[in-house]
Amino acid sequence: MEFVNPEGLRLDGRRPMEMRQLRAEIGAVARADGSAVFEMGNTKVIAAVYGPREVQNKSQLSNDQALVRCEYTMANFSTGDRKRKPKGDRRSTEISLVIRQTMEACILTHLMPRSQIDIYVQVLQADGGTRSACINAATLALADAGIPMRDLVTSCSAGYLNSTPLLDLNYLEDSAGGPDVTVGFLPKLDKVTLLQMDAKLPVDIVENVMQLAIEGCKAIATYIREVLLENTKQLEYRRGL
Amino acid sequence: MDSRLANTWRLTVNEKKFIETALASDLRIDGRKPLEYRKLTINFGREDGSADVQLGHTHVMGFVSSQLVQPYRERPNEGTMSIFTEFSPMADPSFELGRPGESAIELGRIIDRGLRESRAVDMESLCVLAGKLVWAIRIDLHILDNGGNLVDAANVAALAALLTFRRPECSLGGDNGQEVVVHPPEVKDPLPLIVHHLPIAVTFGFFSTEYTMVVDPTHSEEAVMGGRMTVTVNASGDICAIQKAGGVGVPQSEIMRCLRLASDKAESITKNIKDAVEAFNTERMLRKIKRHSTAVAANVSIENDVKGQKDKLTAQRVNELSMSQMERLKLKPDESSISQNDGLGSEIRSSDQISNQRAEGNAPLFLGGPSSWDPHTQGVDPDFLKASLAAQGKSNPKAEQSSEDSDDDVAMQEKEVSEDVKPPSLATDSSETVEEQKTSIVKKTLKDAVKPKNRRRKKTRS
Numbered sequence: 001m002e003f004v005n006p007e008g009l010r011l012d013g014r015r016p017m018e019m020r021q022l023r024a025e026i027g028a029v030a031r032a033d034g035s036a037v038f039e040m041g042n043t044k045v046i047a048a049v050y051g052p053r054e055v056q057n058k059s060q061l062s063n064d065q066a067l068v069r070c071e072y073t074m075a076n077f078s079t080g081d082r083k084r085k086p087k088g089d090r091r092s093t094e095i096s097l098v099i100r101q102t103m104e105a106c107i108l109t110h111l112m113p114r115s116q117i118d119i120y121v122q123v124l125q126a127d128g129g130t131r132s133a134c135i136n137a138a139t140l141a142l143a144d145a146g147i148p149m150r151d152l153v154t155s156c157s158a159g160y161l162n163s164t165p166l167l168d169l170n171y172l173e174d175s176a177g178g179p180d181v182t183v184g185f186l187p188k189l190d191k192v193t194l195l196q197m198d199a200k201l202p203v204d205i206v207e208n209v210m211q212l213a214i215e216g217c218k219a220i221a222t223y224i225r226e227v228l229l230e231n232t233k234q235l236e237y238r239r240g241l
Numbered sequence: 242m243d244s245r246l247a248n249t250w251r252l253t254v255n256e257k258k259f260i261e262t263a264l265a266s267d268l269r270i271d272g273r274k275p276l277e278y279r280k281l282t283i284n285f286g287r288e289d290g291s292a293d294v295q296l297g298h299t300h301v302m303g304f305v306s307s308q309l310v311q312p313y314r315e316r317p318n319e320g321t322m323s324i325f326t327e328f329s330p331m332a333d334p335s336f337e338l339g340r341p342g343e344s345a346i347e348l349g350r351i352i353d354r355g356l357r358e359s360r361a362v363d364m365e366s367l368c369v370l371a372g373k374l375v376w377a378i379r380i381d382l383h384i385l386d387n388g389g390n391l392v393d394a395a396n397v398a399a400l401a402a403l404l405t406f407r408r409p410e411c412s413l414g415g416d417n418g419q420e421v422v423v424h425p426p427e428v429k430d431p432l433p434l435i436v437h438h439l440p441i442a443v444t445f446g447f448f449s450t451e452y453t454m455v456v457d458p459t460h461s462e463e464a465v466m467g468g469r470m471t472v473t474v475n476a477s478g479d480i481c482a483i484q485k486a487g488g489v490g491v492p493q494s495e496i497m498r499c500l501r502l503a504s505d506k507a508e509s510i511t512k513n514i515k516d517a518v519e520a521f522n523t524e525r526m527l528r529k530i531k532r533h534s535t536a537v538a539a540n541v542s543i544e545n546d547v548k549g550q551k552d553k554l555t556a557q558r559v560n561e562l563s564m565s566q567m568e569r570l571k572l573k574p575d576e577s578s579i580s581q582n583d584g585l586g587s588e589i590r591s592s593d594q595i596s597n598q599r600a601e602g603n604a605p606l607f608l609g610g611p612s613s614w615d616p617h618t619q620g621v622d623p624d625f626l627k628a629s630l631a632a633q634g635k636s637n638p639k640a641e642q643s644s645e646d647s648d649d650d651v652a653m654q655e656k657e658v659s660e661d662v663k664p665p666s667l668a669t670d671s672s673e674t675v676e677e678q679k680t681s682i683v684k685k686t687l688k689d690a691v692k693p694k695n696r697r698r699k700k701t702r703s
Contacts (some may be wrong), residue, residue: 186486198354202478
């Protein structure tokens with residue numbers, strides 16, 4: 001199947017280096033301390049953050065840092081066929097672990113000892129790149145909750161089909177069986193926190209594809225910063241500043 | 242391990258500081274250099290498809306089994322492969338019985354990605370009947386001791402088990418060619434899996450201090466480190482999977498350096514695995530040669546090759562010839578599966594050939610052919626008996642009995658020899674070594690506990 005036609009257009013009309021349309025909204029869940037909705041093309045994800053609050057499970061209490069918990073679920077209606085188990089299956093557990101460790105690395109946990117921060121991420125529409133969308137949404141939600149972080153974590157995926165590196169794969173491109181590289185990046189610190197890759201690729205091509213994903217992460221970081229600034233302006237306005 | 246689980250052993254602050262300070266001067270607490278791998282030992286069990294890997298203190302066992310199942314709807318002509326991990330509580334106090342924890346699931350998925358996405362195991366060759374029956378390969382990994390770096394050890398165990406696993410051969414039969422007949426291993430040799438390449442997992446540990454990186458972290462280092470990355474790479478330098486699930490941030494250049502390091506490590510580990518599998522395969526061939534003979538022993542007992550195959554292979558001979566035997570054995574199953582009689586006929590034909598070649602070396606003991614199936618028509622070679630009696634040097638009544646013993650034992654030995662002695666090259670040697678083999682055979686009937694059957698017979702009689 002041709003994923004990049006001779007004119008250089010992909011299945012949905014994008015260019016290889018083009019990302020899908022981004023849309024973010026802060027404060028979607030009123031009850032939560034921080035929340036956000038993040039859309040990457042047709043992938044839509046909602047994140048809610050509760051914390052810092054008292055640790056519920058005393059055995060996990062840590063005296064010198066905050067405990068970060070994360071739960072990733074996919075809504076039954078998020079994929080084409082109705083999903084039977086939204087959480088608890090292996091993939092969800094692994095992604096929960098991945099998101100938790102990614103966010104844990106950038107939250108300044110030592111500032112909030114003996115407390116707990118909960119991140120709940122739910123996929124409302126899945127069209128490839130759910131992991132990345134979840135991390136971006138979690139970053140926004142954490143910022144909305146006012147939790148101190150080292151840097152914004154942004155994430156983007158990239159692939160390699162028809163000998164072309166492609167940025168931001170959608171579901172069709174992802175399920176093509178080609179490699180899928182997901183990168184979680186700290187833009188200001190210029191460091192990679194998350195890196196997941198599957199399928200076979202020679203080392204030099206991995207470098208190219210990873211570089212492309214990092215560029216995508218930087219672009220998302222710019223967008224997230226804009227959204228946060230806009231949100232802060234709104235808050236100032238409402239407070240009458 | 243996961244610090245949120247109960248019963249986790251936490252490192253003291255002093256220990257943590259010590260590990261980190263030592264790393265600053267490129268020293269690790271077990272004496273290794275930062276980029277050095279621990280010693281990898283691979284052992285195999287008796288059965289095909291079971292491997293036992295030790296990486297330093299980490300101990301993992303892998304088992305592979307197969308089953309005929311219905312394929313997935315989307316992939317009707319591909320077999321399936323699934324990996325199950327068992328984090329036994331004896332390996333680490335933080336492992337609990339019951340549902341696998343996060344780290345267990347992560348380990349399973351890393352190994353699964355490395356094998357499945359990179360298409361290391363050929364799935365299409367596992368298809369028996371497209372859309373109806375395919376082989377499902379199940380890999381079970383049991384963690385027995387957690388000395389750190391479970392992913393790498395478990396990956397090697399899975400690969401070693403896959404390489405030595407043999408699945409039963411099956412053929413289509415029945416009225417409309419839709420019935421599947423699974424042949425047991427005695428009838429047809431089981432087949433190995435087709436493994437295109439070996440994806441090796443190499444784990445790196447990153448510490449919070451700048452640019453400190455170690456390869457193959459131990460348990461204590463895992464408790465201290467800030468992040469880890471597992472790179473699954475094969476010997477040709479293709480990256481099959483990368484898993485860096487969060488943790489401390491690392492610059493891109495450092496990651497590329499890790500990828501290149503992993504390719505180097507993978508080469509040596511691949512060689513290690515391949516050598517171990519080779520050794521196991523050779524040993525299995527030896528075992529198979531003897532097993533093959535006992536399987537046909539029932540038929541051969543009436544074949545009366547007792548005299549024909551006097552030359553007894555010494556262990557060295559067997560080794561040398563094992564390769565040629567393997568060729569013969571490969572041909573053999575075709576013959577033996579046709580029908581017993583045919584198989585027998587082939588035995589007799591070849592024993593004919595050999596006995597004819599031996600004619601000059603010894604008095605022609607028999608001329609083969611179906612008429613000589615009755616072991617008692619031609620009796621036992623008198624010279625042989627005398628030699629055996631003399632060598633045994635026991636009291637007469639016992640000698641009589643033991644001569645019977647040895648006769649039978651010799652018969653058994655001869656039978657197994659008859660299988661071994663197929664290549665003509667051996668026959669040419671045999672004539673020279675008849676004399677010494679008479680005595681050597683005699684010695685062996687008493688002392689050589691090669692065949693359990695022989696041993697059993699001896700025990701029941703004496």
